[in-house]
Amino acid sequence: MLVYGYWNNKGGTGKTSLCFQSICFYxxxxPDKQILVVDVCPQANLSELLLGGLDNQGSDKLLAIQGMVPRATIGGYFQQRLPSPFTIPPGVRFDDYITAPSEVNDEIPSNVRLICGDPLLELQSNAISTLANTTIPGTNAWMAVIDWLRDLLDLASDQYDVAFIDCNPSFSIYTQIALSVVDRLVLPVMADDSSRRAIQNAFSLVYGLKLPSEIYSQYAFATRLRAENRTLPMVHLITKNRITQYITDASAYxxxxxxxxxxxxxxxxxxPEMFTFSNLEDGFVSIRDFQTTGVVAFAKGTPLYALKPGKRQVMGRRVIIDAEYKDNxxxxMDTLVAKL
Known part of the structure; x- marks a missing residue:
């Protein structure tokens, strides 16, 4: 199973919206491939989109899933791991955490399965970090905890061809758990200087580059994974997101x-070992600002290709989807997905 992770150390770069569209387009x-989606974000926006968006009760459907017994979310799985942090309990069943979005949202392809996001992740974060820093002779507690998601995916690795993981912008313990299973990393950026700094921070956090002191090196994510002969995610795409038609070569953007x-x-x-590409142009793709088209798509949990142009009703307001802009x-997105 090939695993893609969408992540940036900065919020607001369009990470979740790009991940949603990438999943649907891919x-x-x-259609012959089985797609697994893991929403490792406490906001769970990706889950809401796949379940129908705000306009189609995606939030209510997500709340119902979070109320199931067992709780059919990534937080529900982590809840089962808290009492058994170093070995996966025998009672854990992969299917207990799986949702088929197409059963509640006709716009989602039927070959997609979802492990929903959960606000519990924020509550669990301190407990998980404490367990990861436990000293147990003969046991690498940090590595055992970092492997929680890998343990779950291993239960069904032969059922899926490709997985997409939406990661939280923070570099908290649950983000590290997610990134540790990622093969290929997609980094969305915007045309602002904070995005440039976020890219630099991402390389520092994931790969241990340009740390301010050697003191940090021994605790770095990359150092600890490499010590266990684990591979790091490789940067596969950097998406220049929310680009507008007004950006020219002479502009500050x-x-x-x-x-x-x-x-x-x-x-x-x-x-070069950090990248899947050797030519710079192969690793970049530009995505225009989705504007009104994106607002409608995400309000209704609809992929861009399925949107019908013209007048639409969204949350009680009439909006117009421009056919040419939607086609662009x-x-x-076709260009982005062709690079996956």
């Missing part, structure tokens, strides 16, 4: 994007 174009290109080019030369969005 599943639609690959374009200058920021070029500086991100330059930063990545330097890392590609110095640390579909082409942009």
């Amino acid at each position: 599943a639609e174009q690959n 374009a200058a920021v994007l070029r500086s991100i290109d330059s930063d990545v080019a330097g890392l590609l030369a110095s640390n 969005m579909v082409k942009a």
Whole structure:
């Protein structure tokens, strides 16, 4: 099973919206493949989108799933692991945490299965971190905890071809648990300097680059995984997201994007093992701002390709989906998915 992770150390980069569209486009174009989605984010926005969006009671459907016994979410699984942090309990069943979004949202391809997100992750975070720092002779407690998601996926690795994981912007313990199983990393950025800093932070947090002191190196995510001969996720795509048609080569925004290109080019030369691509242009894709088209898509939990242009009713308001703009969005997502 090939695992893609969508993550950036900065919120608001369009990570979840891109992940949602990528999942739907990929599943639609690959009907013979079984797709697993894991929402490792306490906001659970990706789960709400897949279950129908705000306009189609996606939030209510998610609450119902969170109220099931056992709780059919990533938080429900972690809840079962808290009393048994170092070995997976024999009673854990993978199917207990699986939801089929197409059963409640006709717009989602039927080959997609979801492990829903859960606000419990925030409550569980301190307890999980404490367990990971426990000293037990002969046991690497941190590694055992980091493997929680891997343990779950191993129960059904032969059932799925590709997995998509939506990660929280923080680098908390549940984000590290998620990133530890990722093969290919998708990093969304926007045309602002904070996105450039976030990219630099991402490489520091995941790969241990340019840490301020050697003191931090021994505790770094990369150091601890490598000590156990584990592979790190490889950067597969950097998506320049929410680009507008007004950005030109002379604009300040374009200058920021070029500086991100330059930063990545330097890392590609110095640390090629961190990337799945060797040519800079192969690792970038530009996505225009979804604008009204995106608002409608996410309010209704609908992939862009399934949206009908024209006048629509969204949350009691009439909006217009421009056919040409929508087609441009579909082409942009096709370009992204073609690189997966």
